[in-house]
Amino acid sequence: MRDPSRALAAFYSIDALARRHSPVHDRHPVALCATTAAFVVTAASFGRRDVSALLPLFLYPFVTLALSGLRPAELLGRVVAASPAILAIAALSPIFERAPVRVGPWILASGWLSCASIALKLALTVSAAFLLVATAGMGGVARGLRAARLPKLVVLVFQMTYRYVALLLSEVSGMARAHELRAGPRKGVGKTLWGPMLGGLLLRSYDRAGRVHDAMAMRGFDGEYRSGRDGPFGGLDAAYCTAWSAFFAAARFLDISGALGRAAGFIARGAAS
Amino acid sequence: MHMADALISPAVGGAAWVATVGIAAYSLRRSKADIDDKKIPLMGVMAAFVFAAQMINFSIPGTGSSGHLGGGLLLAAILGPYAGFIAMGSVLAVQALFFADGGLLAYGCNVFNLGFFTCFIAYPLVYRKIAGDGASKARNFAAAMLAAALGLQAGAFGVVLETLLSGKTELPFGAFVALMQPIHLAIGLVEGLVTAAVIAYVRKVSPALLHGYGEPIPAGRANGGRKVVLGLAVAAAAIGIFMSWFASANPDGLEWAMERTSGGAELEAEGRAHEAAAGIQSATAFLPDYGFRPSSAEGATAVTGDDATAAQDETEGTAEAWPSVNAGTSLSGVVGGAMALGLSALAGLAVFAARRKGERSRSA
Amino acid sequence: MTAYGLELDSIVFAYPDGERKTTASPSGDRLAGGGADTQSPPVLDGASLGVAPGAKVGILGANGSGKSTLLGIIAGLHEPRAGTVRVGDILVAKKTLKAARLRLGFVFQDPDDQLFTGSVYDDVAFGPRNAGLSDAEVRERVESALATVGIPELAERPPFRLSGGEKRMAAIATVLSMDPGILVLDEPSAALDPKARRRLIRLLSGLPQTVVIATHDLDLALDVCGRAAILHAGRVEAYGDSRAVLGDAALLERCGLEPPLSSGSCAICGRRP
Numbered sequence: 001m002r003d004p005s006r007a008l009a010a011f012y013s014i015d016a017l018a019r020r021h022s023p024v025h026d027r028h029p030v031a032l033c034a035t036t037a038a039f040v041v042t043a044a045s046f047g048r049r050d051v052s053a054l055l056p057l058f059l060y061p062f063v064t065l066a067l068s069g070l071r072p073a074e075l076l077g078r079v080v081a082a083s084p085a086i087l088a089i090a091a092l093s094p095i096f097e098r099a100p101v102r103v104g105p106w107i108l109a110s111g112w113l114s115c116a117s118i119a120l121k122l123a124l125t126v127s128a129a130f131l132l133v134a135t136a137g138m139g140g141v142a143r144g145l146r147a148a149r150l151p152k153l154v155v156l157v158f159q160m161t162y163r164y165v166a167l168l169l170s171e172v173s174g175m176a177r178a179h180e181l182r183a184g185p186r187k188g189v190g191k192t193l194w195g196p197m198l199g200g201l202l203l204r205s206y207d208r209a210g211r212v213h214d215a216m217a218m219r220g221f222d223g224e225y226r227s228g229r230d231g232p233f234g235g236l237d238a239a240y241c242t243a244w245s246a247f248f249a250a251a252r253f254l255d256i257s258g259a260l261g262r263a264a265g266f267i268a269r270g271a272a273s
Numbered sequence: 274m275h276m277a278d279a280l281i282s283p284a285v286g287g288a289a290w291v292a293t294v295g296i297a298a299y300s301l302r303r304s305k306a307d308i309d310d311k312k313i314p315l316m317g318v319m320a321a322f323v324f325a326a327q328m329i330n331f332s333i334p335g336t337g338s339s340g341h342l343g344g345g346l347l348l349a350a351i352l353g354p355y356a357g358f359i360a361m362g363s364v365l366a367v368q369a370l371f372f373a374d375g376g377l378l379a380y381g382c383n384v385f386n387l388g389f390f391t392c393f394i395a396y397p398l399v400y401r402k403i404a405g406d407g408a409s410k411a412r413n414f415a416a417a418m419l420a421a422a423l424g425l426q427a428g429a430f431g432v433v434l435e436t437l438l439s440g441k442t443e444l445p446f447g448a449f450v451a452l453m454q455p456i457h458l459a460i461g462l463v464e465g466l467v468t469a470a471v472i473a474y475v476r477k478v479s480p481a482l483l484h485g486y487g488e489p490i491p492a493g494r495a496n497g498g499r500k501v502v503l504g505l506a507v508a509a510a511a512i513g514i515f516m517s518w519f520a521s522a523n524p525d526g527l528e529w530a531m532e533r534t535s536g537g538a539e540l541e542a543e544g545r546a547h548e549a550a551a552g553i554q555s556a557t558a559f560l561p562d563y564g565f566r567p568s569s570a571e572g573a574t575a576v577t578g579d580d581a582t583a584a585q586d587e588t589e590g591t592a593e594a595w596p597s598v599n600a601g602t603s604l605s606g607v608v609g610g611a612m613a614l615g616l617s618a619l620a621g622l623a624v625f626a627a628r629r630k631g632e633r634s635r636s637a
Numbered sequence: 638m639t640a641y642g643l644e645l646d647s648i649v650f651a652y653p654d655g656e657r658k659t660t661a662s663p664s665g666d667r668l669a670g671g672g673a674d675t676q677s678p679p680v681l682d683g684a685s686l687g688v689a690p691g692a693k694v695g696i697l698g699a700n701g702s703g704k705s706t707l708l709g710i711i712a713g714l715h716e717p718r719a720g721t722v723r724v725g726d727i728l729v730a731k732k733t734l735k736a737a738r739l740r741l742g743f744v745f746q747d748p749d750d751q752l753f754t755g756s757v758y759d760d761v762a763f764g765p766r767n768a769g770l771s772d773a774e775v776r777e778r779v780e781s782a783l784a785t786v787g788i789p790e791l792a793e794r795p796p797f798r799l800s801g802g803e804k805r806m807a808a809i810a811t812v813l814s815m816d817p818g819i820l821v822l823d824e825p826s827a828a829l830d831p832k833a834r835r836r837l838i839r840l841l842s843g844l845p846q847t848v849v850i851a852t853h854d855l856d857l858a859l860d861v862c863g864r865a866a867i868l869h870a871g872r873v874e875a876y877g878d879s880r881a882v883l884g885d886a887a888l889l890e891r892c893g894l895e896p897p898l899s900s901g902s903c904a905i906c907g908r909r910p
Contacts, residue, residue, distance in 0.1 A: 003369075044281055058614055082373045104607040104608075143364045154359060164753075165325060219811065
């Protein structure tokens with residue numbers, strides 16, 4: 001994404017999504033973060049050519065999407081826009097992995113399995129990240145990071161980055177528009193302006209950081225960040241987290257797809273005979 | 274390029290996470306001791322600045338194409354390596370969470386590739402050494418170009434290593450390197466040009482902002498600085514040795530690729546590197562799945578017993594770094610996978626419908 | 638809450654070369670950084686001002702007359718080269734800075750400098766948390782501060798999603814939550830629409846604290862402040878009842894100011910208010 005106004009719009013939309021209420025939004029943010037972490041680790045732990053074994057994991061994004069009342073289009077847009085570079089690497093697999101593999105009635109180069117596996121993992125993990133920020137929000141993620149015992153000041157820096165990204169993006173989009181209006185047909189910012197444009201913004205940002213520090217010092221900041229305690233981690237939160245983790249473990253260690261397929265085969269044969 | 278969750282194994286991702294958090298905690302202590310609590314808002318605002326600056330497209334003279342800033346080197350030049358590293362981590366966190374650039378598990382790798390190499394290698398060992406006291410414009414320019422190029426080369430190599438260690442793709446080492454390094458040379462040139470231009474501007478208008486400006490090196494600190502440089506040199510040497518070992522494991526990447534492509538040498542050709550990675554993985558795997566996993570023979574009989582046409586690639590079962598429970602290539606696997614996907618979608622729809630109904634009855 | 642008095646005695650201040658904030662030079666051009674010894678001519682040259690507890694004072698002056706600098710000195714952000722500042726009975730110095738700041742609520746010109754966390758609640762809670770209050774006390778403080786400025790519904794919003802007027806109110810709430818005895822505001826009505834400005838005037842007029850406002854908005858000064866001081870050439874040129882000070886056309890002319898609309902005759906009917 002190289003368009004400041006679109007990036008800004010994405011920021012605003014995620015913030016708006018995260019402020020809704022739903023059975024997912026209302027869970028403790030630490031439960032949401034832990035579930036997401038478990039999901040991403042599970043997805044990443046699948047083997048290079050696992051394709052059908054990955055598919056049961058889609059239950060998580062589908063059900064979370066439905067539970068949280070987010071629109072599928074919002075998620076789909078994210079997944080489609082995700083990292084073309086990774087897909088390019090995935091697409092190289094069929095060229096380098098030529099060993100034939102029988103897939104059902106077809107015979108393919110095994111690279112196609114790797115390719116499909118990477119693409120599915122990409123879809124799963126990008127969905128999980130989106131569902132996390134769209135339900136827990138930035139504040140929730142920060143609480144999750146603190147719960148994971150990350151240094152508080154690192155989390156504070158991260159929160160401030162998020163806070164000022166929106167401000168600076170609007171400044172940059174104003175600059176980009178002003179430049180565009182006077183730059184004529186040329187694409188991008190010319191060499192002579194690199195220093196003044198970015199440098200000027202940098203100096204202004206530096207001054208702002210100084211004023212922010214003054215504002216913090218005026219309210220008693222002494223290098224220690226006190227964040228206040230979180231709400232209680234209730235039974236429902238624990239249940240949410242445990243249920244999903246159990247499902248992820250099942251999907252990882254039990255052959256759900258195989259069992260479904262065999263069951264279907266059994267029924268089909270029974271019907272035939 | 275950002276590393277993604279789709280290409281990474283939990284072991285590699287977890288290790289990089291631990292390393293990143295460790296370096297961040299150390300950097301925090303250092304930058305706190307260095308200056309004062311002023312650095313906290315500075316890191317946050319500067320990280321936001323870099324993120325916003327990445328949105329500006331710069332046209333590259335004489336090429337008709339355009340590129341944008343990465344920012345690691347610039348952050349180090351303004352904030353110093355320690356605070357620069359934390360700020361870069363913050364930039365990458367915002368990217369991973371809000372723009373699906375990189376991933377959550379791969380976050381540690383990305384901070385390492387794009388933050389560590391630029392802030393702790395390229396900046397102190399290349400940029401500062403070449404730029405010197407910053408009096409010479411030409412030296413400044415050369416320093417920024419070289420440091421940016423080197424930082425990005427190291428980062429790209431990091432992506433290659435992390436991907437291969439994770440074993441999620443079978444791209445041969447040589448081909449992968451031949452693909453990644455030249456692309457990142459081009460990206461590094463843009464990074465160098467933009468960084469040099471910005472630093473030159475800042476040096477002209479407000480030089481005191483630059484890290485280490487006008488700082489005469491007092492005796493006590495020089496010692497400490499030397500210690501840091503020494504430590505980094507040792508780290509660099511270790512990485513170099515590791516890399517050359519890695520490269521020697523696949524002496525000729527392209528030849529290896531040809532061999533693989535011809536399909537002749539099958540899985541033996543995986544090479545020592547992959548074996549080593551598998552070893553590392555099983556040693557560090559924190560989800561030890563041996564107890565649950567059916568052996569490949571069992572898996573094979575289970576499948577063949579059910580469907581005579583299904584043939585599991587048995588060699589694959591033995592060579593797989595993280596053995597899959599079911600390769601899912603049998604007919605029942607394909608059908609079952611499709612069913613799982615379909616059932617998941619149905620479950621989602623059912624929940625959605627139930628919620629709708631609940632809302633409607635509540636509003637009625 | 639105790640309203641404290643404020644006493645400034647012959648303050649002299651000059652920015653060290655190269656440290657002058659860019660906000661003072663809108664072109665963004667900074668002075669080339671030289672040694673810290675060379676100093677630009679003093680911005681304040683013997684400024685004195687006494688504010689009684691509970692009084693509301695407007696500090697007026699043309700651009701560059703040193704209003705913001707004077708506020709910075711009151712807040713201890715700048716150290717005067719000569720002269721003293723007293724907040725109540727505390728003589729402001731390095732050692733007493735923390736205690737003095739606890740009595741002062743400083744509202745910055747740009748609310749974006751003051752709202753630096755992820756949500757309005759966290760921002761308003763920042764000061765009380767740093768003061769070591771318990772979570773329950775913090776909540777009480779935050780809720781009462783937000784109620785005072787009239788935006789209790791915005792507690793969970795991230796600051797970048799607020800309008801200019803809402804940001805201003807939130808910024809004031811961040812200092813009210815610290816229960817200060819003196820409120821110092823820098824250009825509080827800048828960039829506010831008429832309705833938000835009216836709301837601000839109502840709020841400030843009703844506050845029990847001592848209030849010091851630096852502003853270009855002479856009408857605001859007239860509405861809120863009983864007394865007004867005019868800064869000119871580094872000194873307090875006039876200080877007294879705001880109607881008298883702002884009605885003195887010759888004085889205003891001399892100090893580069895224009896009489897407020899409400900003190901002039903009506904443009905339509907020619908009658909004086």
